[in-house]
């Protein structure tokens with residue numbers, strides 16, 4: 001896992017190192033003194049003066065305090081950020097993890113796509129902290145959160161483990177039992193819902209393009225490789241389209257994937273609409289050759305339903321809602337009206353395009369189809385502008 005090329009600060013710390021450096025030593029140095037015993041915090045790794053052989057030594061820090069360290073790793077396992085803090089009293093906002101999340105939001109990276117978060121904490125995260133860590137991870141593109149806690153065997157009962165908090169507060173005592181760090185659990189972070197829906201639509205569309213372009217490729221093979229095929233196709237279907245008719249759809253789908261990777265909902269939505277237009281255009285050309293004009297019309301209606309525009313619109317509206325609500329809360333009536341109008345225009349333009357492509361003769365370019373496509377592009381541009389600027 002360690003990358004020899006990584007700059008020193010990008011070298012990841014093991015959970016054990018995180019515990020030693022960020023949790024145990026923080027407890028040693030940062031908790032507020034409350035008794036004579038706490039003086040040991042000044043020298044957490046030394047034997048206190050006057051200690052006799054066999055002394056167990058004092059507990060360090062107060063039990064209600066909770067220390068935590070959080071490390072963010074990128075997809076290659078390099079360290080992208082590190083934070084450490086502690087809970088010394090107060091509400092949920094003051095929990096160590098909540099404080100660390102605020103620090104990381106302020107000083108940490110903007111995005112760490114497909115990264116991972118390692119949390120080392122003295123006691124399992126509470127639901128509030130877990131929600132905050134998950135929301136942070138989701139915003140940054142992280143996919144997994146690991147929670148690690150300290151562990152030590154009980155002094156009285158062999159084989160039984162003390163609580164992580166006890167293991168931590170007594171870790172500087174000479175108990176004769178080692179304190180280790182173990183992974184308690186993993187949380188897999190779901191991608192934001194809207195992105196997941198847009199991605200699901202991308203896959204549906206990609207499968208359709210793959211399906212028809214493979215069939216197209218096979219037909220071409222037949223037409224050129226076999227004499228019978230050649231003659232048949234020459235006689236009845238003289239102009240088999242070139243494979244390049246699918247290129248635009250593939251290029252747009254690649255763009256969708258790139259935008260989704262950057263979690264750019266706006267860009268992904270726009271490219272997805274355009275990918276769908278390019279796919280339907282190519283399909284129209286291919287089906288017209290294969291099934292003739294009549295047959296192509298029917299087949300097109302089925303194909304259009306398989307990639308219904310309402311699916312993309314739904315995913316995008318969801319994202320826009322989430323973003324809009326997060327930014328400004330409730331919309332002003334005027335803005336809400338403009339948004340609804342823009343969204344209706346997109347839906348109408350897509351319906352118009354779908355109707356045009358299902359009825360265009362011979363897969364050819366007609367004025368109606370060209371106008372319908374321009375209208376879709378304009379409506380989508382307007383929609384993303386209005387909805388994302390609110």
Ligand SMILES: [Zn+2]
Nearest residue numbers: 095125126129
């Ligand atoms: Zn908490």
